């Protein structure tokens with residue numbers, strides 16, 4: 001498989017400065033492959049996106065901290081993610097992908113390495129299987145550690161996932177709003193179903209991220225803003241935000257990360273909302289201890 005590069009080398013400088021302590025709460029690292037090989041089951045083969053590159057981007061964009069989410073190309077070996085967290089000198093925490101049979105000792109080692117959650121990925125193009133029963137078992141095992149679960153799915157399976165989500169005893173964070181069809185607009189069926197989920201489940205949060213993936217219009221992402229600003233205002237204490245650098249699989253519409261940061265001002269329009277989204281909310285999940 002040819003190696004893919006999905007980020008820009010010189011993103012623009014954002015037009016505003018995020019608040020002190022701001023967290024970019026959805027990023028990944030890839031490799032470096034020579035040290036941390038990719039999974040044999042990986043569905044894509046990215047170029048190295050190293051911790052040093054991530055930290056340079058963090059500083060360039062004006063953020064203080066990162067949450068590094070284990071990407072599917074590294075399977076259940078979290079070594080690359082842990083390496084990046086260790087190099088961050090306390091400025092990164094992480095979300096792991098684990099073998100559901102993992103024991104308590106291994107979970108505690110991940111905790112010591114800065115992991116505060118696990119991710120369940122339901123995208124068929126990224127993973128071969130997503131065993132719900134096993135996922136529920138491991139979710140019960142991580143609950144006493146104070147961790148949460150991150151779930152990645154697309155809008156077409158939201159309805160069938162509800163019993164599964166209801167069996168998870170922790171906070172749940174849904175990646176990229178459960179990937180609704182943004183073209184339906186702010187009152188479309190997909191986003192209405194997602195709001196109904198959040199309204200009836202106070203333990204479910206979401207990342208209001210991914211305009212580059214969700215917006216048919218593209219920059220400056222007016223369609224995304226129209227749908228997402230009401231979400232930030234309706235659930236101000238249950239939203240996180242991230243660039244999604246290095247934008248896995250975005251080979252055609254690779255975003256300028258500076259432009260993504262500028263979208264923030266339009267979805268979180270007061271200082272209070274910005275502080276919750278970028279500082280207070282991620283601190284509750286990732287820096288509570």
Ligand SMILES: O=C(O)/C=C(\CC(=O)C(=O)O)C(=O)O
Pocket residue numbers: 070071072073121126152175244248249
């Ligand atoms: O991280 C993301 O936002 C998106 C991904 C990749 C991914 O999740 C993974 O590899 O685990 C995607 O949609 O291809």
